[in-house]
Amino acid sequence: MREPSDRDLVRRARRGDRDAAAALFRRYWRDAWRAAFAVTGRRSLADDVAADAFERAFAALGRFDERRPFGPWLHRIVANRALDLLRAERRLSDEELPDMPDPAPVHASGDRGLLTTVAELSLERRVVVVLRYGVGMTPAQIADALDLPVGTVNSRLARSLEQLRESVEVEHVE
Amino acid sequence: MSSELERRLEGLLTEAPDPDPGAGEEALHRALRALQPAAPARRGVRTAVLVFAAVAVLLGIAAGSLAAAGALHVSIGQKAKQPPAGTQLKLPKGAHGIAAIVNGRLSVVIKGGFRLEGQAATAVGLSPHALYVAAGIGSSLVAMAPSGHQAWSHPTGGRVVSIAWRPDGLEIAYIVRRGRRLSLHVIYGNGKRDEMIDRSVRAILPSWRPDSLAVAYVGAGGRAVVYDLSHRSRHVVGGAAPVTHLSFGPSGTLALARAGAGIGWLDGARATARGSEVRLDPSPHLVLLPPLRLGGRIRTFDANGTTFAAAVVRAGIRIVAGAPGHITTVLSLPSSARVDALVVG
Numbered sequence: 282m283r284e285p286s287d288r289d290l291v292r293r294a295r296r297g298d299r300d301a302a303a304a305l306f307r308r309y310w311r312d313a314w315r316a317a318f319a320v321t322g323r324r325s326l327a328d329d330v331a332a333d334a335f336e337r338a339f340a341a342l343g344r345f346d347e348r349r350p351f352g353p354w355l356h357r358i359v360a361n362r363a364l365d366l367l368r369a370e371r372r373l374s375d376e377e378l379p380d381m382p383d384p385a386p387v388h389a390s391g392d393r394g395l396l397t398t399v400a401e402l403s404l405e406r407r408v409v410v411v412l413r414y415g416v417g418m419t420p421a422q423i424a425d426a427l428d429l430p431v432g433t434v435n436s437r438l439a440r441s442l443e444q445l446r447e448s449v450e451v452e453h454v455e
Numbered sequence: 456m457s458s459e460l461e462r463r464l465e466g467l468l469t470e471a472p473d474p475d476p477g478a479g480e481e482a483l484h485r486a487l488r489a490l491q492p493a494a495p496a497r498r499g500v501r502t503a504v505l506v507f508a509a510v511a512v513l514l515g516i517a518a519g520s521l522a523a524a525g526a527l528h529v530s531i532g533q534k535a536k537q538p539p540a541g542t543q544l545k546l547p548k549g550a551h552g553i554a555a556i557v558n559g560r561l562s563v564v565i566k567g568g569f570r571l572e573g574q575a576a577t578a579v580g581l582s583p584h585a586l587y588v589a590a591g592i593g594s595s596l597v598a599m600a601p602s603g604h605q606a607w608s609h610p611t612g613g614r615v616v617s618i619a620w621r622p623d624g625l626e627i628a629y630i631v632r633r634g635r636r637l638s639l640h641v642i643y644g645n646g647k648r649d650e651m652i653d654r655s656v657r658a659i660l661p662s663w664r665p666d667s668l669a670v671a672y673v674g675a676g677g678r679a680v681v682y683d684l685s686h687r688s689r690h691v692v693g694g695a696a697p698v699t700h701l702s703f704g705p706s707g708t709l710a711l712a713r714a715g716a717g718i719g720w721l722d723g724a725r726a727t728a729r730g731s732e733v734r735l736d737p738s739p740h741l742v743l744l745p746p747l748r749l750g751g752r753i754r755t756f757d758a759n760g761t762t763f764a765a766a767v768v769r770a771g772i773r774i775v776a777g778a779p780g781h782i783t784t785v786l787s788l789p790s791s792a793r794v795d796a797l798v799v800g
Contacts, residue, residue, distance in 0.1 A: 294490065302490050306483050314478070315471035328474065332482035333604055340489040366600065395463055396470040414464035446460055 287351040319411045320363040334359040357426035406441040552585025580618030581800035591615025607646030617660040623667040662702045
C-alpha cells in the first residue's frame with residue numbers, strides 16, 4: 282500500500298486525526314532528534330529540543346501552510362529551539378562550565394567522527410552546517426529559518442568549511 | 456578537498472546516535488496533546504454567533520439609552536484606552552515577561568507569544584529577560600523554560616511562598632513554609648547548591664540589590680534585614696517593625712513599607728498614595744511601589760524595580776505596570792480575586 286504523503290498526513294492531523302499526527306511524528310522524529318543532537322552535542326538537550334519542536338509544530342499546525350514541505354519547517358523549529366536553549370543556558374550559567382558533550386562515534390578507520398569535528402565549530406556556524414549538510418536545506422531556506430541574510434549564511438558556511446578542512450587535515454597529518 | 460568534505464558532511468546525521476525509545480514515546484505524547492484541530496464551523500456555532508450578535512446589539516442600544524440618561528458613563532478618547540476588565544495577563548510594553556498567581560493559579564506571558572495558565576502554584580519569579588520562570592508547585596521549586604518545559608525541580612519539603620530571582624540570574628532567593636516555620640533559602644539558577652540563609656523569616660518577598668550582592672528580607676521579628684553575600688553577614692536596617700514590604704531601588708537604597716504607616720521611601724523617590732490608588736511618579740528613577748492592601752486581599756506584589764512599577768486602583772483590582780507615559784493595565788480583576796504574586800521582567 283502506498284505511504285501517505287506528508288501533505289496528506291498534515292491535512293488529516295490538522296483535522297485532529299491523532300493517527301496521522303503520530304505517523305508524521307514517527308516519520309520525522311529520528312531526523313529531528315539527530316539534528317538537535319548535532320547542534321547541542323548532548324542527548325538530554327536533544328531530547329528536550331526535539332520534543333519541544335514537535336510540540337510547537339503540532340500546536341501551530343493549524344497555521345501551517347500545507348503547500349509548503351513539512352520537513353524544513355520542522356527543522357527550522359528544531360534549529361531555533363536548539364539555539365534558544367543553548368543561548369539561554371549560556372547566559373544563565375556563565376559561572377559554570379557547560380556539561381561535556383556526549384562522545385561522538387569513532388569510525389572503524391580510527392578517524393574521529395565528523396560530528397566531533399563539527400561540534401568544535403561555534404554554535405552559530407554549527408547550526409548552519411547541520412541545516413545545510415545534515416538536513417539538506419538550501420542557504421536561502423537556512424536564511425529564512427534563522428532570520429539571517431543569505432550572505433551571512435554563505436559566509437558562515439564558507440568559514441565553517443575552511444575550519445573543518447583545517448581540522449581534518451591536521452587529523453590526517455597527526 | 457572541499458567537495459570530499461562536503462560529501463562527508465552530507466552524511467553527518469548518520470553519525471549521530473539514535474534517540475532513546477522512551478524519549479520518543481514521551482515526546483509523541485506531548486506532541487499529540489498539543490495538537491489543536493481546527494474544527495469546521497457548524498450550523499450550531501453560526502446560530503450561537505448570530506444570537507450573540509443580536510444580544511450585543513440590544514445591549515448596545517440599552518447602554519446608549521442609559522448613557523443618554525446619565526446612568527452610565529461612556530468615555531471616548533484617552534480613557535477608552537483602558538482595556539475592559541479581564542483576568543488575562545497582558546505584557547506591558549518593553550517587558551520580556553509577566554507572571555502572576557491569581558486565585559492560586561499561575562499565569563505567565565512571555566514576549567514571543569508563550570502563555571501558560573491554570574497551573575496550581577504558590578509563588579512565581581522570573582529570571583532576567585524572562586528566560587526562565589521559577590514557581591512553587593506542590594512542595595518543590597520548579598524552573599521552567601518559556602516553552603513550558605521543566606528545566607529542573609528542587610524538593611523544598613514545604614510550600615514555597617515567595618521567589619525572587621537575582622538580577623544577574625545566577626541565584627534565586629525563596630521562602631519556604633514548613634509547618635509554622637518560614638525560612639529563607641538561596642539556590643543556584645541551575646537548581647543546584649541550595650543554602651538556607653535564615654531559618655526564621657516572614658512571608659514577605661525578598662528583594663535583591665541591583666548589584667546582586669545582597670538580598671533584603673523581613674526577619675521573624677518584623678524588621679528588615681540585609682544579607683550581604685560577599686561577607687555572609689546580616690544587618691538589621693530601617694528601624695521599627697513591623698515591615699510589611701521592602702524593595703531595593705535602582706540606586707541600591709532600600710524602600711520599606713510598614714503596616715499602618717503608608718509607604719516609606721528611603722531613597723527619595725516620590726510616590727503618592729490616596730486611599731486605594733497609587734499614582735506613578737513621572738521620575739525616570741521609578742522604584743517598586745509596594746502593594747496596597749485592598750480589603751486584605753493583596754498579599755504579595757512585586758515588579759522589577761528599574762523599569763516597571765505597579766499599582767492597585769479603585770473599582771475592583773486593576774494592576775498597571777510600565778514607565779511613565781507607557782502605562783499598561785496588565786490585569787483587571789473583580790474585587791473578590793486574590794492576587795498572591797505579580798512579577799514583571
